[in-house]
Amino acid sequence: xxxxxxxxxxxxxxxxxxxxxxxxxxxxxxxxxxxxxxxxxxxxxxxxxxxxxxxxxxxxxxxxxxxxxxxxxxxxxxxxxxxxxxxxxxxxxxxxxxxxxxxxxxxxxxxxxxxxxxxxxxxxx
Numbered sequence: 739x740x741x742x743x744x745x746x747x748x749x750x751x752x753x754x755x756x757x758x759x760x761x762x763x764x765x766x767x768x769x770x771x772x773x774x775x776x777x778x779x780x781x782x783x784x785x786x787x788x789x790x791x792x793x794x795x796x797x798x799x800x801x802x803x804x805x806x807x808x809x810x811x812x813x814x815x816x817x818x819x820x821x822x823x824x825x826x827x828x829x830x831x832x833x834x835x836x837x838x839x840x841x842x843x844x845x846x847x848x849x850x851x852x853x854x855x856x857x858x859x860x861x862x863x
Contacts, residue, residue: 740764740852742816742833747857754823758857760816760833767811770836772850773818775829775859782832784845786818796843801827823861830856 746758760771770789776782786807787796795807806819816833836844837851 740766740769740835742835742852742854744831744833744854744857747831747859749860749862750823751862752824754861755819755821756823756859757817757819758831758859760818760854762814762816762835764814765811766814766816766835769852770840771807771809771816772834772836772845773807773816773831774834774847774850775827775831776856777826777829780829782847785831787843787845788816794843796845798845820859823859825861825863828860830858832856 741763742760744760750756768790772787773785774782775785784798785801788807788809792809804822808817833854834850835852836849838849
């Protein structure tokens with residue numbers, strides 16, 4: 739089992755940048771990872787995906803070109819660099835490790851078995 743702790747969230751203005759992090763409790767280089775987010779009153783949604791060796795990254799259409807997912811396996815940390823933030827990016831952001839059907843890209847919540855507790859990102863106009 740592995741646990742994750744997100745950090746780096748906060749309140750920013752539209753157009754600003756923010757980088758959030760997700761630290762694993764033990765080496766996580768074998769895990770495919772993803773970021774999800776959940777706005778108040780809405781379902782949790784996929785944001786970005788990265789494979790174990792950082793060869794493949796995939797983004798939702800709503801963040802493509804603005805967000806960058808990366809990982810440092812030596813530091814057991816996952817990152818999400820968010821640029822040109824918009825008010826609609828306001829949400830709690832969660833990192834998650836894939837534990838099922840991980841050999842190909844998946845954005846299904848049920849395929850991710852380990853989750854962090856989330857970090858709040860709020861974007862004002």
